[in-house]
Amino acid sequence: MSSPKKICVIGGGSWGKNHIRTLNDLGTLSAVVDNSESTISELKNIYPDCKFFKNIEDTIQFDYDGYIVATPPNTHYEISKKIINIKKPLLVEKPITLNLKDALELNKLAKDKKVNLYVGHLLLFHPAYLKIKQMIENNSIGEIEYIYSNRLNLGTIRKDENVFWSFAPHDIALIQFFLNSFPNSISSDGSAIIRKNIHDSTITCLKYDNGVMAHIFVSWLHPYKEHKFIIIGSKGMISFEDSLKDKPLIYYDKKVDWVDGETIPHQGLSHNVTYDSTSALENELKYFLDTLDKYPITKINGDSAIEVIKILEIATEDLIK
Numbered sequence: 001m002s003s004p005k006k007i008c009v010i011g012g013g014s015w016g017k018n019h020i021r022t023l024n025d026l027g028t029l030s031a032v033v034d035n036s037e038s039t040i041s042e043l044k045n046i047y048p049d050c051k052f053f054k055n056i057e058d059t060i061q062f063d064y065d066g067y068i069v070a071t072p073p074n075t076h077y078e079i080s081k082k083i084i085n086i087k088k089p090l091l092v093e094k095p096i097t098l099n100l101k102d103a104l105e106l107n108k109l110a111k112d113k114k115v116n117l118y119v120g121h122l123l124l125f126h127p128a129y130l131k132i133k134q135m136i137e138n139n140s141i142g143e144i145e146y147i148y149s150n151r152l153n154l155g156t157i158r159k160d161e162n163v164f165w166s167f168a169p170h171d172i173a174l175i176q177f178f179l180n181s182f183p184n185s186i187s188s189d190g191s192a193i194i195r196k197n198i199h200d201s202t203i204t205c206l207k208y209d210n211g212v213m214a215h216i217f218v219s220w221l222h223p224y225k226e227h228k229f230i231i232i233g234s235k236g237m238i239s240f241e242d243s244l245k246d247k248p249l250i251y252y253d254k255k256v257d258w259v260d261g262e263t264i265p266h267q268g269l270s271h272n273v274t275y276d277s278t279s280a281l282e283n284e285l286k287y288f289l290d291t292l293d294k295y296p297i298t299k300i301n302g303d304s305a306i307e308v309i310k311i312l313e314i315a316t317e318d319l320i321k
Helices: 016-025 037-046 056-062 071-086 100-113 127-137 162-181 282-293 304-319
Strands: 007-012 030-034 051-053 067-070 092-094 119-120 144-152 183-191 201-207 213-219 228-234 237-241 248-258 262-272
Touching: 007 016, 007 056, 007 100, 007 201, 016 030, 016 067, 016 282, 030 056, 037 051, 037 237, 037 282, 051 056, 056 071, 071 092, 071 100, 092 201, 119 144, 119 304, 127 162, 127 228, 127 237, 144 162, 162 183, 162 201, 162 228, 162 304, 183 304, 201 304, 262 304
Parallel strands: 007 030, 007 067, 030 051, 067 092, 092 119, 144 213
Antiparallel strands: 144 228, 183 201, 201 213, 228 237, 237 248, 248 262
16 A cells, blocks of 8 residues: 655645645655744644645655645746656645736746646535536536536735636636536726726626627625525536525526527426535545545646636736727
């Protein structure tokens, strides 16, 4: 039986703590890097067997099997480059970088060094979305015709990235996951209220082949939390609301039939769809641990991250014009 992998987490902030806790539960947490004395002190009390460092260079001698980068996005490029150059696999939280040029460079460097570069598109491991993918492949809803996502909250308001770069990577990754193609038209509009040129709310429209359209509405200036994902198909419809307590995944037997040249709405019954209760983060980290030594990876890799960043950049160009 092989010994557990040794993983180092860079960043002990709010999301970094989730990685730290989950890796500890999986028996693979070995080290944490953070430059905050108070954060290190807090984590030492919780994880006394873990090593703590203030910089990445001090971790190299311990030959960790992989790294998690859970720092602010504006630091991802420099940190990730250091790790790739020591030829260690790494999972970088989304967005991988804040511009396409840096993302392309990291992806190329990882390929040149034959290093597995993972990007934290967490919702691709959420059991509800995996169930939706299965339903699509089983033709339960027919051909996809329209997708929309609302990701709204009165949440953390950032100064180095707008709400679109902060919230929408999740939804872009999901839409790409379900449609398996790149949009042929991307447009975006929004409002920048709190800080000039940093949008607080955006609505982005993605158009694909065969008339398929998707829109993404994100805001961190909203009176209530809503994470809603809807897919309209030719044979049925699906909704998932991650922000509700019971997180319902619902199938609607609703469609439009053509009868003698007239459109007739078919109002069938709806029902809750059951799905696994496993944690998306646990699923993602298990995939990370299981594939560390299997180069190249095919899911949440650098290529898929580039696709998301391209859509983010094209939308942003339209947003600020």
